[in-house]
Amino acid sequence: MGMAQVQQAESEAQARALERLLDLLEAINNALSDEELLRTLGKLVMTPELFLVVDRLPQLVALLERLTRPKTLESLEALAELLEQVDLKAVAKAIQQPPPEASIGSLVRLLGDRRVVGALTALLSSLPSLQSPESSK
């Protein structure tokens, strides 16, 4: 490609980019002059729920950050796996029955159950990762 051709290609590319920018501005301008849209957006956005969310945003971001730590995700996964194994029908039945007399013996038996131990381990290991940096200091 000769120098003149390179220059021409460059100026074509520039013209295209400028045209694209102008068209986008035109589209944005269209939306901003759409009174119906703005009125409805106003109603949609200005809800009490939104103010609540905005107010809590810093805490929500921190919580999200904690929830997405790899360690937390691993623990949650382990929990989910365990929950899958739980026999929900049996649990529902157990809830409907009157509570058995609590005894040290039954507690020891319960704590010895493989699934209960697994669930407790997963739960306990997820706790530190859910703590905020301040409280874990």
Next chain:
Amino acid sequence: MSGRKRLVVVGGGSGGLILANSMVRHGDFEVTLINDTEYHYYWPQLLQIAFRGDDSQLRRSIYGLVNRHVNLVIDRAEKVDLANRKVITASGKEMHYDYVVLAPGLTIDHSAIKGNVELVQQFGDFHSTPENAWRVYNTITSMRKGRLVVAVADPGHRCPPSPYEGVLLADEALRLRGVRNDITITLAVPYPRAYPAETFNEVLEPVLKERGIEIQTFFNLDSVDVQAKKMITLEGNELGFDAAIVVPMHRGPRLTLLPEDLTTDDGFIKADKLTNRVGDYDDAFAIGDASTSTSARTGVTAHLQAKVVEKRLLGLDAINTGRTHCPTEIGFGLGTFVISDYQHPSVKLPPKRVFYVMKRFFADFYWDVLKHPEFWDPIFDAYFDATSPEALWKIFR
């Protein structure tokens, strides 16, 4: 000879313009677009004119919307001869092509219903011209009492939810004027229920009822007696009105296609539902309102079909999914969408403010979408993927 393939696109509407602007990016095509006016019309704006008196988005000069590497010809394609691969225009030009895509939209035939030409003169309609939409606006802003009837004469009309949008926007306008209590609004349809698709009817009918709109089903309009102010059905039933709007009969485009057996009796171009191919011609496609391949006469369908034809012209094996995505405005800042495809009936998407906002956004960005498909394609691909009927049916049962 440049060695590039000559592609002629007839019609610079929603389908043809997107296709021309998309194809011109592929260097090995020389693209000619023939449009019979210097303007591109955004037809959904007819509703905004009729019920809000707003024509701001009605049309733009086509020169500003077409990529400058497209060879734009303002002329009317009069005849397309598939066997001899040529398009003949009203001004006598003969254009030879390697591929042709027909996207000339449709025409409106007011005279197909006796008395409708007179009726339109008086009250207008919102499916034909801006002038007629302004007549509706005059009707809606001057009516004080009586019965307003909106009757669907052609089930194959453009934009399936538009008559419902019409009555609901009329309701909104009349309420805002404080005269709604003195005006009965009746929607008369040829279907067994308010909306033809049963699932979407579950969304729409409660809205119509809540807004006090009367629904007449199995209404097969035959003629209108403007003097006596009544509509008469094929079965001889009568419906009186003080003002009335008919969703008119639609016909195929003003274009002669050879061979003639490739058009239906109504003048629509016979094209394959999956590939948009016309007859056995591998080099001819028809998209959008003009073709029989369309699952719903909407701009979104024309757009999606243009994308399928683009891929097929590039040698890829793309097919239509029959996807519809019709924004439906129900007034008072609420909206929903008619979303379906060949495999799934319309999703029961409940009306929400956010859907109305989306509809307005689509309208405001429409011109940019036409001109810069390369920018919007990935966005739409992701959007249509995320809002597939299959996915939405799992949420809105």
